[in-house]
Amino acid sequence: MASPRFNSIIIILFICTISLSIVSISCKEDLKTNQAALFAFGDSLFEAGNNNYFDSISSFRSNFWPYGKTTFKFPTGRVSDGRIMIDFIAEYAWLPLIPPNLQPGYSNSQLTYGLNFATTAAGVFAGTFPGSVTNLSKDLGTQLNNFKNVEKTLRSNLGDAEARRVISKAVYLFHIGANDYQYPFFANTSTFSNTTKERFIDFVIGNTTTVIEELYKLGARKFGFLSLGPFGCTPSALIINSTKIGSCFEPVTELINLHNQEFPKVLRRLERRLSGFKYALHDFHTSLSQRINNPSRYGFKEGEMACCGSGPLRGINTCGFRNGPSQGYKLCENADDYVFFDPSHLTETAHQQIAELIWSGPPNVTAPYNLKTLFRL
Numbered sequence: 001m002a003s004p005r006f007n008s009i010i011i012i013l014f015i016c017t018i019s020l021s022i023v024s025i026s027c028k029e030d031l032k033t034n035q036a037a038l039f040a041f042g043d044s045l046f047e048a049g050n051n052n053y054f055d056s057i058s059s060f061r062s063n064f065w066p067y068g069k070t071t072f073k074f075p076t077g078r079v080s081d082g083r084i085m086i087d088f089i090a091e092y093a094w095l096p097l098i099p100p101n102l103q104p105g106y107s108n109s110q111l112t113y114g115l116n117f118a119t120t121a122a123g124v125f126a127g128t129f130p131g132s133v134t135n136l137s138k139d140l141g142t143q144l145n146n147f148k149n150v151e152k153t154l155r156s157n158l159g160d161a162e163a164r165r166v167i168s169k170a171v172y173l174f175h176i177g178a179n180d181y182q183y184p185f186f187a188n189t190s191t192f193s194n195t196t197k198e199r200f201i202d203f204v205i206g207n208t209t210t211v212i213e214e215l216y217k218l219g220a221r222k223f224g225f226l227s228l229g230p231f232g233c234t235p236s237a238l239i240i241n242s243t244k245i246g247s248c249f250e251p252v253t254e255l256i257n258l259h260n261q262e263f264p265k266v267l268r269r270l271e272r273r274l275s276g277f278k279y280a281l282h283d284f285h286t287s288l289s290q291r292i293n294n295p296s297r298y299g300f301k302e303g304e305m306a307c308c309g310s311g312p313l314r315g316i317n318t319c320g321f322r323n324g325p326s327q328g329y330k331l332c333e334n335a336d337d338y339v340f341f342d343p344s345h346l347t348e349t350a351h352q353q354i355a356e357l358i359w360s361g362p363p364n365v366t367a368p369y370n371l372k373t374l375f376r377l
Contacts (some may be wrong), residue, residue, distance in 0.1 A: 037114035037170035046118035049077025053102035082348030088355035117143040235315035236343035307332035
């Protein structure tokens, strides 16, 4: 027969176990109630598969091998060998993978965790890389309209008060504009004979600002932004001038640098003018440039050559026979050794490193807040 002391211990342990279970359930429910959603807007850096659902055969899709080979083991539409920074940020924020908004079949309850509106080749302007889809636009204005539809669904499903809470607590993350600066050179347009570079940058930033203000009017208060990366120095850009292989493409570099000088000024003005407006701005240009120029410092072996592609530096975008079976390509053995997976897009490892800086980087990297702080506000 068990002693009274032993029985007392068993009872105490049972009560403690029940108490811990109740606390655990309570914490989970509290986390769900107070969880901030993540809504992503932008281009191929954030693309999670929206281009899969455009009803044309597009050269901007990545729903074929070897994209997705590292983690998912199959192509998802992400322009990488695996996860992208949105996936990592969702993980750090205790969120599930954020689905592309055009993906059919996600439940209305998933809307409270967020959606990804980004599409490959998207620009601020509808005229950037036109013709990549037949019936659907991909520009930032269209992404805003798609969010407005989601906002209406939230109000219908949750009621006005709860929808307002979800929208105001959510974080809205942007990377947009790089394609607008690259397109005029690749399309050989007359853009810069009709306007100055400074005026064009004003147009890009002005239209971006309009979308930010529209989201604010809908109740958004917490925003995250990436400066534009060194896209004049990607493997694809490094081979544009065949007489200077390995040299950055200066016309794009100049525009991106000017954009990155002006955009922080706009955000500071918005912060002063819009009550409750809070933001995180990550210096993506510097963080990616450091990895391109000093890859070994960050655990990479190659900073300028792509893992997948053909030609010098594998800078011709034939990855996965993108331009047809007649276009051969080379694929590296270990994508983790490379900053770039294809001639213009990052590997999963590079995405993760940048995501960590966006999430919890110090003020000289991500400021005035980082995303970790924004999610807790």
